[in-house]
Amino acid sequence: MSDIVLDASVFVAAISPREIHHVEARRLYDSHPIDHPFIVPALFRVEVLAALARRGEPAELLDTVDALVSGPRFHAVALDDLLLDRATAVARTVRLRAYDAVYVALALNRSAALLTLDSEILSKTTGSFPQIHLVASTT
Amino acid sequence: MKISPTMNLSSVKSALSEVVRSVRRTGNAVVITVDGEPAARIAGIAAEPRRLTAGEVATTRALMDAVARIPRPTDVFDAVALVADGRR
Numbered sequence: 001m002s003d004i005v006l007d008a009s010v011f012v013a014a015i016s017p018r019e020i021h022h023v024e025a026r027r028l029y030d031s032h033p034i035d036h037p038f039i040v041p042a043l044f045r046v047e048v049l050a051a052l053a054r055r056g057e058p059a060e061l062l063d064t065v066d067a068l069v070s071g072p073r074f075h076a077v078a079l080d081d082l083l084l085d086r087a088t089a090v091a092r093t094v095r096l097r098a099y100d101a102v103y104v105a106l107a108l109n110r111s112a113a114l115l116t117l118d119s120e121i122l123s124k125t126t127g128s129f130p131q132i133h134l135v136a137s138t139t
Numbered sequence: 140m141k142i143s144p145t146m147n148l149s150s151v152k153s154a155l156s157e158v159v160r161s162v163r164r165t166g167n168a169v170v171i172t173v174d175g176e177p178a179a180r181i182a183g184i185a186a187e188p189r190r191l192t193a194g195e196v197a198t199t200r201a202l203m204d205a206v207a208r209i210p211r212p213t214d215v216f217d218a219v220a221l222v223a224d225g226r227r
Contacts, residue, residue, distance in 0.1 A: 003188065009222035015206050019218045034199060035191040051221045061209045068202040072195045075188040099226040117219050 002133075003112035006038035006074075007103055008047035010115050015065065021117050028115055037075040039112055041083070041102050044076060045069045077106060094124040107132050145170045145177070 006029075013025035032038065048069055052062055068074075077083065079102065086105035091098060100121050107114040113133040116122065122134055140154040142161040151158055151171050158169050158181060168182035191199065 007222075009218045012222060013218040015203070016211070016216070016218065018211070018213060018215050020215060021218060025218070035196050037188045037191065039188060047222055047225060050225050051218065054225070055216060055221065056212055058209065058211065061206065061211060064202060064205050064209065068199065068206065071199060071202070072189075072191050073199045078185060097223070097226045118223065119219075120223075 003039050003110050004032050004036075005103060005107040005110065005112045005114045006040055006044070007114065007116035007118060007121070008040075008044050008051065010117055011044075011048055011069070012051050013117060025117060032115075034073070037073055038115075039106065039110055040069075040074050040076055041106050042076045042078050043099065043102070044074065047099070077110075083109060090129075094128045096121065096124055104129065104132065142169065144168075145172060147172045147175075148178070151181075 010025050010028060013019040013021040014029035016022055019025070045066070049062060049066055052065060083102065083105055086109050087098070087101040090096060090104045090108070091101035094101075094104075096104065100118065103114060103116070104121065104125055106112070108129060114121075114125075116134065125132055125134065140150070140157055142154070142158055144167065146154075146158070146169055148171055151169070161167070162169060162181055162183050166183055168180050170177050171179045171181065
Protein backbone atom coordinates (compact mmCIF):
# COMPACT_ATOMS: atom_id res chain seq x y z
CA MET A 1 0.00 0.00 0.00
CA SER A 2 1.51 3.30 -1.11
CA ASP A 3 1.41 6.42 1.01
CA ILE A 4 -1.48 8.82 0.52
CA VAL A 5 -1.29 12.53 1.33
CA LEU A 6 -4.77 13.73 2.28
CA ASP A 7 -5.91 17.28 1.54
CA ALA A 8 -7.88 18.82 4.41
CA SER A 9 -10.81 19.60 2.09
CA VAL A 10 -11.25 15.92 1.23
CA PHE A 11 -11.46 15.00 4.89
CA VAL A 12 -13.92 17.79 5.69
CA ALA A 13 -16.07 16.70 2.75
CA ALA A 14 -15.82 13.03 3.69
CA ILE A 15 -17.22 13.58 7.19
CA SER A 16 -19.88 16.09 6.12
CA PRO A 17 -23.03 14.66 4.46
CA ARG A 18 -24.22 18.16 3.48
CA GLU A 19 -21.04 18.90 1.55
CA ILE A 20 -21.39 18.96 -2.22
CA HIS A 21 -18.51 16.51 -2.84
CA HIS A 22 -19.40 14.26 0.09
CA VAL A 23 -20.20 11.04 -1.74
CA GLU A 24 -17.06 11.12 -3.87
CA ALA A 25 -14.86 12.33 -1.00
CA ARG A 26 -16.13 9.56 1.25
CA ARG A 27 -15.54 6.99 -1.48
CA LEU A 28 -11.96 8.19 -1.91
CA TYR A 29 -11.41 8.38 1.85
CA ASP A 30 -12.75 4.88 2.43
CA SER A 31 -10.69 3.44 -0.43
CA HIS A 32 -7.59 3.74 1.77
CA PRO A 33 -7.37 0.81 4.21
CA ILE A 34 -8.33 1.93 7.68
CA ASP A 35 -5.22 0.45 9.25
CA HIS A 36 -2.96 2.58 7.02
CA PRO A 37 -2.40 6.16 8.14
CA PHE A 38 -2.88 9.09 5.83
CA ILE A 39 0.14 11.38 5.53
CA VAL A 40 -0.70 14.99 6.36
CA PRO A 41 1.27 18.15 7.06
CA ALA A 42 1.23 19.28 10.68
CA LEU A 43 -1.12 22.12 9.76
CA PHE A 44 -3.82 19.63 8.61
CA ARG A 45 -5.37 19.52 12.08
CA VAL A 46 -5.52 23.31 12.24
CA GLU A 47 -7.05 23.56 8.76
CA VAL A 48 -9.73 20.96 9.46
CA LEU A 49 -10.73 22.40 12.83
CA ALA A 50 -10.64 25.98 11.55
CA ALA A 51 -12.85 25.12 8.58
CA LEU A 52 -15.41 23.31 10.73
CA ALA A 53 -15.38 26.04 13.37
CA ARG A 54 -15.98 28.73 10.74
CA ARG A 55 -19.02 26.78 9.60
CA GLY A 56 -20.44 26.97 13.09
CA GLU A 57 -20.18 23.26 13.83
CA PRO A 58 -21.01 22.31 17.44
CA ALA A 59 -18.27 21.93 20.05
CA GLU A 60 -19.03 18.22 20.38
CA LEU A 61 -18.21 17.72 16.72
CA LEU A 62 -15.03 19.80 16.95
CA ASP A 63 -13.87 17.80 19.97
CA THR A 64 -14.60 14.47 18.29
CA VAL A 65 -12.94 15.45 15.02
CA ASP A 66 -9.95 16.81 16.94
CA ALA A 67 -9.56 13.46 18.70
CA LEU A 68 -9.83 11.68 15.34
CA VAL A 69 -7.29 13.79 13.43
CA SER A 70 -4.89 13.78 16.39
CA GLY A 71 -4.93 9.99 16.38
CA PRO A 72 -2.80 7.41 14.56
CA ARG A 73 -4.92 7.38 11.38
CA PHE A 74 -3.23 10.68 10.49
CA HIS A 75 0.55 10.77 10.38
CA ALA A 76 1.43 14.43 10.79
CA VAL A 77 4.69 15.62 9.23
CA ALA A 78 6.38 18.67 10.71
CA LEU A 79 6.99 21.72 8.57
CA ASP A 80 10.75 21.29 8.63
CA ASP A 81 13.35 22.80 6.32
CA LEU A 82 13.12 19.89 3.89
CA LEU A 83 9.38 20.32 3.43
CA LEU A 84 9.47 24.11 3.37
CA ASP A 85 12.25 24.16 0.76
CA ARG A 86 10.25 21.84 -1.50
CA ALA A 87 7.07 23.81 -0.91
CA THR A 88 8.85 27.02 -1.83
CA ALA A 89 10.05 25.46 -5.07
CA VAL A 90 6.53 24.20 -5.83
CA ALA A 91 4.98 27.61 -5.10
CA ARG A 92 7.51 29.34 -7.33
CA THR A 93 7.06 26.86 -10.15
CA VAL A 94 3.29 26.62 -10.37
CA ARG A 95 2.14 29.65 -8.33
CA LEU A 96 0.05 27.70 -5.88
CA ARG A 97 -1.08 29.16 -2.58
CA ALA A 98 1.39 28.48 0.22
CA TYR A 99 -0.67 25.83 1.99
CA ASP A 100 -1.51 24.09 -1.29
CA ALA A 101 2.20 24.02 -2.12
CA VAL A 102 2.93 22.34 1.22
CA TYR A 103 0.57 19.47 0.38
CA VAL A 104 2.08 19.02 -3.08
CA ALA A 105 5.61 19.20 -1.64
CA LEU A 106 4.76 16.59 0.97
CA ALA A 107 3.49 14.23 -1.71
CA LEU A 108 6.62 14.81 -3.80
CA ASN A 109 8.99 14.30 -0.86
CA ARG A 110 7.22 11.08 0.15
CA SER A 111 6.63 9.78 -3.40
CA ALA A 112 3.04 9.59 -2.26
CA ALA A 113 -0.26 10.04 -4.05
CA LEU A 114 -2.11 13.26 -3.29
CA LEU A 115 -5.80 12.92 -2.55
CA THR A 116 -7.47 16.23 -3.35
CA LEU A 117 -10.68 17.67 -4.79
CA ASP A 118 -9.17 21.10 -5.47
CA SER A 119 -9.26 21.79 -9.20
CA GLU A 120 -6.57 24.47 -8.94
CA ILE A 121 -4.11 22.04 -7.37
CA LEU A 122 -5.03 19.47 -10.00
CA SER A 123 -4.66 21.76 -12.99
CA LYS A 124 -1.45 23.44 -11.87
CA THR A 125 0.27 20.29 -10.65
CA THR A 126 -0.56 17.84 -13.40
CA GLY A 127 1.52 19.52 -16.07
CA SER A 128 4.49 20.60 -13.96
CA PHE A 129 4.96 17.60 -11.72
CA PRO A 130 4.10 14.54 -13.81
CA GLN A 131 5.74 12.30 -11.19
CA ILE A 132 3.02 13.11 -8.67
CA HIS A 133 0.08 10.74 -8.60
CA LEU A 134 -3.12 12.67 -8.04
CA VAL A 135 -6.22 10.94 -6.79
CA ALA A 136 -9.16 13.14 -7.55
CA SER A 137 -12.86 13.21 -8.00
CA THR A 138 -14.21 11.45 -11.08
CA THR A 139 -17.41 13.47 -11.05
CA MET B 140 20.87 13.36 36.61
CA LYS B 141 17.60 15.21 36.13
CA ILE B 142 16.91 15.95 32.47
CA SER B 143 15.48 19.46 32.07
CA PRO B 144 13.95 21.17 29.01
CA THR B 145 16.96 23.51 29.05
CA MET B 146 20.47 22.38 30.05
CA ASN B 147 23.89 23.96 29.79
CA LEU B 148 26.56 22.41 27.59
CA SER B 149 28.66 20.92 30.38
CA SER B 150 25.61 19.21 31.88
CA VAL B 151 24.66 17.73 28.53
CA LYS B 152 28.24 16.53 27.90
CA SER B 153 28.26 14.62 31.16
CA ALA B 154 24.82 13.09 30.63
CA LEU B 155 24.47 12.78 26.87
CA SER B 156 23.23 9.19 26.93
CA GLU B 157 20.55 10.05 29.48
CA VAL B 158 19.54 13.14 27.52
CA VAL B 159 19.14 11.21 24.26
CA ARG B 160 17.20 8.42 25.97
CA SER B 161 14.94 11.01 27.61
CA VAL B 162 14.26 12.72 24.27
CA ARG B 163 13.53 9.37 22.67
CA ARG B 164 11.24 8.28 25.51
CA THR B 165 9.31 11.49 26.05
CA GLY B 166 9.51 13.16 22.65
CA ASN B 167 10.44 16.39 24.42
CA ALA B 168 13.43 18.26 22.99
CA VAL B 169 16.26 19.56 25.17
CA VAL B 170 17.67 23.01 24.49
CA ILE B 171 21.41 23.38 25.12
CA THR B 172 22.64 26.72 26.40
CA VAL B 173 26.12 28.17 26.03
CA ASP B 174 27.00 31.13 28.23
CA GLY B 175 23.38 31.21 29.30
CA GLU B 176 22.01 31.58 25.79
CA PRO B 177 20.10 28.89 23.82
CA ALA B 178 22.56 27.52 21.26
CA ALA B 179 21.29 24.16 20.03
CA ARG B 180 18.54 21.63 20.49
CA ILE B 181 18.44 17.87 20.76
CA ALA B 182 15.18 16.65 19.27
CA GLY B 183 13.85 13.24 18.37
CA ILE B 184 13.51 11.89 14.87
CA ALA B 185 9.89 11.75 13.79
CA ALA B 186 8.54 8.25 13.56
CA GLU B 187 7.67 6.82 10.17
CA PRO B 188 4.06 5.91 9.40
CA ARG B 189 3.08 2.50 10.70
CA ARG B 190 0.04 0.28 10.46
CA LEU B 191 -2.60 0.89 13.08
CA THR B 192 -3.11 -1.76 15.71
CA ALA B 193 -6.49 -3.50 16.03
CA GLY B 194 -7.24 -1.31 19.03
CA GLU B 195 -6.39 1.86 17.14
CA VAL B 196 -8.58 0.78 14.22
CA ALA B 197 -11.45 0.19 16.61
CA THR B 198 -10.96 3.63 18.18
CA THR B 199 -10.79 5.26 14.74
CA ARG B 200 -14.03 3.54 13.67
CA ALA B 201 -15.72 4.58 16.91
CA LEU B 202 -14.73 8.20 16.40
CA MET B 203 -15.97 8.17 12.78
CA ASP B 204 -19.26 6.68 13.97
CA ALA B 205 -19.48 9.33 16.69
CA VAL B 206 -18.93 12.10 14.12
CA ALA B 207 -21.79 10.72 12.03
CA ARG B 208 -24.19 10.79 15.01
CA ILE B 209 -23.62 14.41 16.05
CA PRO B 210 -26.35 16.86 14.86
CA ARG B 211 -24.83 19.45 12.55
CA PRO B 212 -25.79 22.51 10.50
CA THR B 213 -27.94 21.47 7.55
CA ASP B 214 -26.91 24.04 4.96
CA VAL B 215 -25.13 22.74 1.87
CA PHE B 216 -21.50 23.85 1.51
CA ASP B 217 -18.33 23.35 -0.51
CA ALA B 218 -15.39 22.09 1.55
CA VAL B 219 -12.88 22.93 -1.18
CA ALA B 220 -13.98 26.57 -1.11
CA LEU B 221 -14.15 26.59 2.68
CA VAL B 222 -10.61 25.26 3.11
CA ALA B 223 -9.28 27.41 0.28
CA ASP B 224 -10.76 30.45 2.01
CA GLY B 225 -8.77 29.52 5.12
CA ARG B 226 -5.60 29.37 3.02
CA ARG B 227 -5.99 32.93 1.78
